[in-house]
Amino acid sequence: xxxxxxxxxxxxxxxxxxxxxxxxxxxxxxxxxxxxxxxxxxxxxxxxxxxxxxxxxxxxxxxxxxxxxxxxxxxxxxxxxxxxxxxxxxxxxxxxxxxxxxxxxxxxxxxxxxxxxxxxxxxxxxxxxxxxxxxxxxxxxxxxxxxxxxxxxxxxxxxxxxxxxxxxxxxxxxxxxxxxxxxxxxxxxxxxxxxxxxxxxxxxxxxxxxxxxxxxxxxxxxxxxxxxxxxxxxxxxxxxxxxxxxxxxxxxxxxxxxxxxxxxxxxxxxxxxxxxxxxxxxxxxxxxx
Amino acid sequence: xxxxxxxxxxxxxxxxxxxxxxxxxxxxxxxxxxxxxxxxxxxxxxxxxxxxxxxxxxxxxxxxxxxxxxxxxxxxxxxxxxxxxxxxxxxxxxxxxxxxxxxxxxxxxxxxxxxxxxxxxxxxxxxxxxxxxxxxxxxxxxxxxxxxxxxxxxxxxxxxxxxxxxxxxxxxxxxxxxxxxxxxxxxxxxxxxxxxxxxxxxxxxxxxxxxxxxxxxxxxxxxxxxxxxxxxxxxxxxxxxxxxxxxxxxxxxxxxxxxxxxxxxxxxxxxxxxxxxxxxxxxxxxxxxxxxxxxxxxxxxxxxxxxxxxxxxxxxxxxxxxxxxxxxxxxxxxxxxxxxxxxxxxxxxxxxxxxxxxxxxxxxxxxxxxxxxxxxxxxxxxxxxxxxxxxxxxxxxxxxxxxxxxxxxxxxxxxxxxxxxxxxxxxxxxxxxxxxxxxxxxxxxxxxxxxxxxxxxxxxxxxxxxxxxxxxxxxxxxxxxxxxxxxxxxxxxxxxxxxxxxxxxxxxxxxxxxxxxxxxxxxxxxx
Numbered sequence: 001x002x003x004x005x006x007x008x009x010x011x012x013x014x015x016x017x018x019x020x021x022x023x024x025x026x027x028x029x030x031x032x033x034x035x036x037x038x039x040x041x042x043x044x045x046x047x048x049x050x051x052x053x054x055x056x057x058x059x060x061x062x063x064x065x066x067x068x069x070x071x072x073x074x075x076x077x078x079x080x081x082x083x084x085x086x087x088x089x090x091x092x093x094x095x096x097x098x099x100x101x102x103x104x105x106x107x108x109x110x111x112x113x114x115x116x117x118x119x120x121x122x123x124x125x126x127x128x129x130x131x132x133x134x135x136x137x138x139x140x141x142x143x144x145x146x147x148x149x150x151x152x153x154x155x156x157x158x159x160x161x162x163x164x165x166x167x168x169x170x171x172x173x174x175x176x177x178x179x180x181x182x183x184x185x186x187x188x189x190x191x192x193x194x195x196x197x198x199x200x201x202x203x204x205x206x207x208x209x210x211x212x213x214x215x216x217x218x219x220x221x222x223x224x225x226x227x228x229x230x231x232x233x234x235x236x237x238x239x240x241x242x243x244x245x246x247x248x249x250x251x252x253x254x255x256x257x258x259x260x261x262x263x264x265x266x267x268x269x270x271x272x273x274x275x276x277x278x279x280x281x282x283x284x285x286x287x288x289x
Numbered sequence: 290x291x292x293x294x295x296x297x298x299x300x301x302x303x304x305x306x307x308x309x310x311x312x313x314x315x316x317x318x319x320x321x322x323x324x325x326x327x328x329x330x331x332x333x334x335x336x337x338x339x340x341x342x343x344x345x346x347x348x349x350x351x352x353x354x355x356x357x358x359x360x361x362x363x364x365x366x367x368x369x370x371x372x373x374x375x376x377x378x379x380x381x382x383x384x385x386x387x388x389x390x391x392x393x394x395x396x397x398x399x400x401x402x403x404x405x406x407x408x409x410x411x412x413x414x415x416x417x418x419x420x421x422x423x424x425x426x427x428x429x430x431x432x433x434x435x436x437x438x439x440x441x442x443x444x445x446x447x448x449x450x451x452x453x454x455x456x457x458x459x460x461x462x463x464x465x466x467x468x469x470x471x472x473x474x475x476x477x478x479x480x481x482x483x484x485x486x487x488x489x490x491x492x493x494x495x496x497x498x499x500x501x502x503x504x505x506x507x508x509x510x511x512x513x514x515x516x517x518x519x520x521x522x523x524x525x526x527x528x529x530x531x532x533x534x535x536x537x538x539x540x541x542x543x544x545x546x547x548x549x550x551x552x553x554x555x556x557x558x559x560x561x562x563x564x565x566x567x568x569x570x571x572x573x574x575x576x577x578x579x580x581x582x583x584x585x586x587x588x589x590x591x592x593x594x595x596x597x598x599x600x601x602x603x604x605x606x607x608x609x610x611x612x613x614x615x616x617x618x619x620x621x622x623x624x625x626x627x628x629x630x631x632x633x634x635x636x637x638x639x640x641x642x643x644x645x646x647x648x649x650x651x652x653x654x655x656x657x658x659x660x661x662x663x664x665x666x667x668x669x670x671x672x673x674x675x676x677x678x679x680x681x682x683x684x685x686x687x688x689x690x691x692x693x694x695x696x697x698x699x700x701x702x703x704x705x706x707x708x709x710x711x712x713x714x715x716x717x718x719x720x721x722x723x724x725x726x727x728x729x730x731x732x733x734x735x736x737x738x739x740x741x742x743x744x745x746x747x748x749x750x751x752x753x754x755x756x757x758x759x760x761x762x763x764x765x766x767x768x769x770x771x772x773x774x775x776x777x778x779x780x781x782x783x784x785x786x787x788x789x790x791x792x793x794x795x796x797x798x799x800x801x802x803x804x805x806x807x808x809x810x811x812x813x814x815x816x
Contacts (some may be wrong), residue, residue, distance in 0.1 A: 046686075050688060052815055076692060080689070083688060083689055088595065091629060097627070100620055100627075101693040103617075104613060105613040108608065139689075245519060
């Protein structure tokens with residue numbers, strides 16, 4: 001469906017935002033993760049035809065979208081991380097406007113989408129008065145207007161309350177049954193529950209593209225748990241990568257990333273996806289050092 | 290007042306403003322204007338002529354002529370250059386952070402004012418430097434930098450103080466943060482010239498109380514020239530002169546009384562800072578809100594009117610459904626047209642009223658009648674479209690509309706087309722009647738609307754604000770209403786002075802602006 005071939009994006013001469021990234025994506029949910037400045041947003045903007053690559057090709061169903069961006073735009077749903085709404089438009093009018101821009105002549109679909117994102121009771125309200133969560137839901141309705149083949153969402157759950165976040169994850173998972181959904185996020189728990197594959201970016205490069213299970217499998221035996229006192233805790237902090245620490249009275253319960261048992265009494269535990277990713281990163285850095 | 294806070298705010302203001310491309314453009318424009326205004330006497334024109342004799346190009350004459358013209362232009366432009374910082378703070382999310390700092394309202398606003406004044410002083414210094422260079426090139430006496438400093442300081446500082454004060458007031462008081470503040474300042478700017486005729490007509494040495502409120506200094510200058518030369522026959526700015534007459538040497542222009550009144554003007558120009566401090570919203574979400582700031586908060590008069598008139602937009606809402614049925618660019622343009630009208634219910638109400646007035650207006654009447662309807666229609670239209678090209682940027686919907694078919698390039702052209710279509714809608718009845726009775730007038734109107742729409746789109750795209758176009762548009766409108774016999778100012782033809790050359794020129798301007806805007810968008814997409 002979507003083929004990214006050796007894509008590079010440079011700003012000026014020195015800044016390489018995305019460096020020689022290649023990916024082949026089919027339907028399903030792809031989680032794109034990485035630290036701030038890793039190049040996630042730039043990569044997504046290139047896929048969304050907002051930014052042109054400095055080198056490489058992006059093919060959608062075999063069509064080069066840099067040369068023919070409209071081929072992509074007609075089948076694209078895009079929800080950027082930071083977007084606004086027009087000040088005087090109701091939610092319904094906002095969707096009607098974008099439906100017209102996307103050439104969607106189906107009033108019933110707008111109603112269905114409003115119901116799907118649970119905004120049907122607020123359809124006549126001015127969208128600028130919406131809360132962050134409501135606005136985000138309006139954004140996803142906007143992105144789904146043209147029943148896209150590719151849905152790109154950047155940090156979709158930022159600012160949502162736990163209930164809305166859960167609904168959102170569920171919605172994206174459902175869409176991912178038939179379509180390609182690319183989700184960029186810092187919140188690993190979001191993609192843990194819905195992503196079929198995870199692309200990890202660092203310093204503009206794609207360093208991993210695997211299933212969540214494969215990432216977890218690699219981290220097994222490298223995440224340890226131990227309960228220590230305050231002095232031992234300080235020593236361990238200097239020696240190992242502490243992933244999690246919780247103090248209860250005089251005892252500190254730690255989870256650490258290490259290839260071997262970091263201290264007496266430490267036992268290997270089943271890592272979470274977040275811990276697996278942190279462990280992978282820490283151990284690679286250690287190896288490089 | 291805390292001087293450390295003032296210093297930090299002022300430094301930040303100067304840094305932010307001087308690092309913008311628009312600042313460089315403003316300096317270059319100032320330099321270009323300075324170069325144009327000092328005509329070479331060998332060509333038969335001079336900066337100042339008095340009783341048909343030209344003024345010798347010494348420092349006093351050059352400083353006087355350039356400061357008078359600068360006061361006129363800077364008085365208008367400086368407000369639009371310095372205003373809008375609060376809105377910027379809100380849009381970038383730093384408003385709430387600033388509000389929670391210990392900086393008091395008076396300290397913060399004074400520092401903002403000072404930052405604006407310093408920035409405008411940089412422009413004045415650029416003008417002064419250019420004039421000094423010009424004196425070295427075309428001058429006829431030794432350069433006296435102190436004369437320039439004295440003239441610019443006394444003439445321009447009150448103007449700068451006033452513009453910066455009103456800008457701070459408009460930024461501090463939520464209802465004035467949007468177009469309402471822009472239009473009000475323009476009215477204020479025109480209003481100050483109303484004192485000029487009576488001041489010039491005064492035969493006494495002193496101008497009296499009028500000098501104290503003559504912020505621009507133009508009336509003071511006119512009165513002084515009349516008193517010194519016992520004549521009304523003076524001309525400033527590229528005037529012709531009689532070569533047979535010996536040049537006049539200007540010197541020792543200022544009297545102590547004039548200096549005192551200019552200082553009084555400078556003090557009076559600070560007065561708007563008082564209500565600004567009292568009315569400052571301090572980024573309170575109750576009074577201003579994020580991205581919507583200045584674009585129609587509840588308190589704003591426009592927003593209130595828009596809310597009252599919102600039911601009127603029911604007539605344009607079906608346009609969305611129609612737009613969805615029309616394929617391609619036409620459908621998208623229709624959607625943008627609907628969005629523009631729904632966002633401005635005042636326009637939806639004004640349109641049929643203008644059409645009605647245009648239908649029954651007297652075509653033969655020069656001052657009122659059909660021309661008057663056209664002036665009203667074009668004024669409403671210019672204000673409406675001033676921020677059309679920056680609407681998506683200001684409401685942060687740019688990435689959404691850029692991902693729609695056609696992308697950012699088509700969006701730019703769409704906005705241009707919507708601006709032009711609205712122009713034709715606002716002048717529809719006039720256009721139809723002129724097509725029958727005055728075809729050349731109709732041609733002028735169409736090309737004028739196209740040129741203005743293109744310039745509005747280009748300026749919106751390049752400056753990311755609607756204020757640049759709005760200031761130029763209102764200034765141009767004012768000029769065309771005052772100078773009715775100059776073809777170049779009759780852009781949409783309501784003076785009947787346009788010629789084939791002027792129509793051709795505005796068509797060319799429109800095409801160049803259109804191409805430049807499209808190139809800008811394309812370049813941005815490629816980087």
